Amino acid sequence: MTVKVYGFVGSNATYRVMASLYEKNVDFELVTVNMAAWEHKRPRFLARNPFGQVPAFEDGDVSLFESRAITQYVARKYAGKGTELIMKDPIQMAIQTVWMEVENQKFDRASWKLTEIAMHRVRGGPELVAEYEKKLSDVLDVYEARLTENKYLAGDSFTLADLHHLPNINFLMETRVRRLFEARPHVRAWVADITSRPAWVKVMSLSPW
């Protein structure tokens, strides 16, 4: 049975899941959901994800949604294949979970709003941009300190705590928000490292931009 990712090229959350599958060397089929045709709001897709958002995921009988839940499933189900994306030691895993939560609660909230503004999905005057650039800067200050002492957010090795950042970082590096990453040497080195991983390069090779 083939693993299936229902999403589309250009979707940050779809990219997040694809990156985890490439890291684990798991073959999968990308089933394109045609957003222009409103396919994601039709009953067939809503049965896969009641929120009507990509990606949805299928692995045999297992049907999931929410990109970060899918990556955790992939990391656990295919443990022993490809890159280990979760720490084996329970205490190290607890620390990894802290940084996965930081991504979710802090980094994603700031960086996604800036992404939406850059995509003209939400109206954002200079004040809103400044407010969210300040939020992102505060997060990156903490990352700079963390990455001064650890090569990756969870510790010595690349994990889901890093991987979850990739799509938003990749997008924002093409905008003026790039300067916030560039201004912090350890953050800059971390960005260069994680965005040059073969799995991510493979995801990006599908991107039309």
Next chain:
Amino acid sequence: MTVKVYGFVGSNATYRVMASLYEKNVDFELVTVNMAAWEHKRPRFLARNPFGQVPAFEDGDVSLFESRAITQYVARKYAGKGTELIMKDPIQMAIQTVWMEVENQKFDRASWKLTEIAMHRVRGGPELVAEYEKKLSDVLDVYEARLTENKYLAGDSFTLADLHHLPNINFLMETRVRRLFEARPHVRAWVADITSRPAWVKVMSLSPW
């Protein structure tokens, strides 16, 4: 060694962690962080949580922050004690993770903004309230369908996927947002069920309100 929670009575995120500890029957000490005295921004606290927010957590040598990372640690470390807060079967756990992500990505983002508006922490005119009430309503529509088929979000038993909702729900039930929960019979029954759990009643007995 005593488990320590650094936070304060009245903090939603502190309550989230305390609820998990009471569910697991784990003794702990609540070390009050004096926000008025700016204690959370001093070096001693920043060493526990570089974001300067409560709660922080200590269990022997293990030092953590981010409430949802702490609850996951507590659930795993004290497996076999008190309420099982995580599903044992890997596929059921994957489904639980989906609903924990839904809480984090969808429910918390909508409900926390409404909480902040109600607390007068952010300026919120009627349009902002309407925008976030619409977002929360859309989430609760999905919950209503889910809870029609399952007693709890992850399935047959109460888990962290439900527990993580408690503080925000508890606060919003004292505001006019309450009507959004009350209007949906299965959501209403779920709210009544989870807010009457002995562990949550114990957390609330500390609340001055």
